[in-house]
Amino acid sequence: MIDREFQRGFVKLYALWRASKGEAYGVQIIEEMRELGFKVSPGTLYPVLHALLEEKDVTLTDRIVNGKVRKCYRATAKGRKEAEEVVERLSRLLRKFR
Numbered sequence: 034m035i036d037r038e039f040q041r042g043f044v045k046l047y048a049l050w051r052a053s054k055g056e057a058y059g060v061q062i063i064e065e066m067r068e069l070g071f072k073v074s075p076g077t078l079y080p081v082l083h084a085l086l087e088e089k090d091v092t093l094t095d096r097i098v099n100g101k102v103r104k105c106y107r108a109t110a111k112g113r114k115e116a117e118e119v120v121e122r123l124s125r126l127l128r129k130f131r
Contacts, residue, residue, distance in 0.1 A: 044073055045081045046119055052091045053108035053116040058098065062106075082106055090115060 047066055051057045059078055066073045085091045090112030096105045108116060 040071065040073075041077065041081065043071060044077055045085070046116075046123075047071075048078065048081055048106070049085060049090055049108060049112055049116045050120060052085070052106045053113040056094070056096070056105040056107045058096075058103040058105050060103075085112065 044066065047069075048057075048062055051062055051065065059075065059082060063073050063075065063078055082091065085106070086093055089109055091106045091108050094105050094107070096103050
């Protein structure tokens, strides 16, 4: 089982990366992560998204999706740059394991 702190790091990275690819809302991120094998609860994701907001890595916009108000997150220029940098560093690290 993945350590809780590692999981939180993956959640933060995925949420920022996903927001850098276009608007996403919380439930959507949770569902996508579950498809990847991560069991992520709202209690794990939403504090991460709030931290990304405080760090000015994402912005928040209310949208109507299927008749419901969804809080949609999108990466800022700063957030996109950070996501690219982290993905590049992680890719270099993973290449070392091969």
